Amino acid sequence: MTAPRPAAPAARPDRRAVLGLAVLALPTLLLSVDMSVLYLALPHLAADLDPTGPQLLWAVDAYGFMVAGFLVTMGTLGDRVGRRRLLLIGAAAFGAASAAAAFAPTVEFLIATRALMGVAGATLMPSTLGLIGGMFPDPRHRAAAIAVWSACFMGGTALGPVVGGVLLHWFWWGSVFLLGVPVMALLLVCGPLLLPEQRADHPGRLDLASVALSLAAVLPVVHGLKTLADGHAPAVPLLTAAAGLAAGALFVRRQLRLADPLLDLRLFRAPGFGAALAVMAGGALAMGGTFLLISQYFQLVAGYPPLTAGLWLLPPSLAMVAATLAAPPLAARVGRASVIGGGMFVTAAGFAVLALAPAQDGAPAVMAGLLLASVGLGPGAALVADIVVGSAPPERAGAAASLSETSGELGIALGIALIGSLSAAVYRAGVTVPEGVPEAAGSTLAQAVDVARSLPDATAAALLGPAREAFTDGLNLAGGAGAVGMALFGAALVLLRTPAKPAGPDESAAPPGSVRVNEPVPDA
Incomplete structure (x- = not known):
């Protein structure tokens, strides 16, 4: 009996599609950088604009909330009016809002411009992922392209503090927003030349x-x-x-x-679709809030200047990018669920290290915990995005991409809100403000550091010692919660994964274009 021939390798992707992927990767990187670029700038912003504690949090997460709130709308709108057209409109709006945020005279103006950046960013995120799904119809090429896109998305969130640290070393805090202007200008020039227009054949009304x-x-x-x-x-x-x-x-x-x-709930019938979104949201929630605390830890607890603090965050950022790019070939060997679930356990180990990090000389432990967490979350981001986009019919690619982005962006934003607010509550409960020191020092560690600059050395030490301990207690709490949550996610995937046996005729039935969670990914 003649042995079956091996599957013929897929033709190389179109050169224009590869160049188009590069054009889409750059704004994706920028948009995720903007989720976290303010982290290291918070002390400088606080000293310049004098915000309250809640205003400081809103300055950080107004962007993410508006992105998450409008993603479903913009994903569906892109399917109807054209993904490339919506992408270019959003790019122009994002560049203008970024320039305005860079020169914000008040914290209220900054919050408003960050919200406008979020609305514009919501037009870009599902359009980029939806376009990639159409530009790379072969599943192997699509998996590799989405891994590149995911590396930019996840790596950008991690690189935000690094970029912020470099810019703050030389310029004022508003400079962190000016990156958006040249990037969006490049997209406006190259997009019409390299990106195809994609829309639904029979779009309905909005x-x-x-x-x-x-x-x-x-x-x-x-x-x-x-x-x-x-x-x-x-x-x-x-x-x-x-x-x-x-x-x-x-x-x-x-x-x-x-x-x-506006949202086609039939997408949730595809095998693994809802579970993939839950994994995306859970990982983003844990990482988004923890990154906020870690960035402040290096600067306000360890006492590093912005550039040094940013460099401490560089190894975890590079590790996350490498792990994300390695996801498709690894999943081809052991299956998606194994890679995603195993990554959750690695992430849980990283958060456990953060739960034990001390306030005194704790920077190496914090960096090690973040490194493990970054390596664990990277592969899941790439594979989850591929599951979501591959599960949708081509005419609904924008809507499916918007759901993937909504789960990730809302997870990051909620992480910043919940973990940031809970750690602030731990800080307020644990800090001791010496007599004669302004009560504002008991609100946030950034304000305590700012107040301490005008105090005698002995009084400043009496304030900052307990303040840094209280802040670290909040980071430890976030790490412990993240470790438990990621371990539960990993255990759920192990218990609920698709059985590793050949599917029978009935088991193999699935909606056209759907992708099973534990289906191996062919090598690109």
């Missing part, structure tokens, strides 16, 4: 009521949780969050009844 309900579902829940964690009376925050959940229920109900829904 339901504005669904747009309003999607925003009403996301923003009140986040605001309520933030306010509750900031130590306010629980009645109003809980009512606010409950109102958001009610709006979410109305949103889902409306989508099920519309002929042209």
Whole structure:
């Protein structure tokens, strides 16, 4: 009996598609850098604009909340009006908002421009991933292209503090936003030349009521949780969050009844689709909030200048990029679920190290914990994005990409809000403000460091010692919670993974274009 011939290798991807991927990778990197680029700039921003504690958090996460709130709308809009067209419109708006944020005269103006950057960023994220799905129809090439895209997305979040540290060494805090101007200008020039236009053949109308309900579902829940964690009376925050959940229920109900829904819930019927989104959100939540604390730890607890603090974060950033790029060939050998679940256990080990890091001479332990967490989360990001995009029909690629981005962006934003607010509560409970020192020092460590500059050495030491210990307690709490959460995620994937046996005729049935979570990925 003649042995079966090996599958013929796929033809090389089109050169224009490869150049187009490079064009799409750059704004993706920038957009994720903007999620975390303010981390090291917070002490400088606090000294210049004198924000309150909640204002400081809003300056950081207003961008992420608006991205998350508008992603579903923009993903569907791109399917209907054209992904390239929406990408170019968003690029122009993002560049203009970035320039405005760089020269913000007040913290309120900065928060507003960060929100505008978020709305513009929401047009870019699903368009880039949706375009990649159409530019690389071969599954092997698509897996490799999405790994590159994911490396930019995940690596950009990690590189944000590094970029911020380099810029803050030479320039003022507003310079961290000016990166967006030349990058978006390059996209506006090269996009029409290298990117194809993609849209649905029979687009429906955009339901504005669904747009309003999607925003009403996301923003009140986040605001309520933030306010509750900031130590306010629980009645109003809980009512606010409950109102958001009610709006979410109305949103889902409306989508099920519309002929042209804003969010096609049939996408969740594809095997592994919902689980992939949950993994993306959980990992992003843990990493987003922890990165905020780690960036401040190196600068405010360890006492490093911005450039040195940024360089401490460089090895984990490079490790995350390398792990993300290695995901497709590794999954081809052992399966997606094994790679994602194993990565969760590695991430849990990293967070466990963070839970034990001390305030005194703890920088090596913090860097080691972050290194492990970055290596563990990188592969899952690439594989989850490929599962989501591969599960959707081509005409819904933008909507599917928006769901992937929503889970990741909302996870990061919620992580910043929840972990940042909870660690702030731990700080306020643990810090001791010496007599005669302004009470503002008990609000955040950044304010304590700023107040200490004008105090006698002995008084400054009496303030900063307990303040740094209290801040580290918050980081330890975040690390412990992250370790438990990632271990539970990993265990769930191990227990619920697809059985490693050949599928029978009935088992193999799946919606066209769907991708199983544990299906090996062919080598690119």
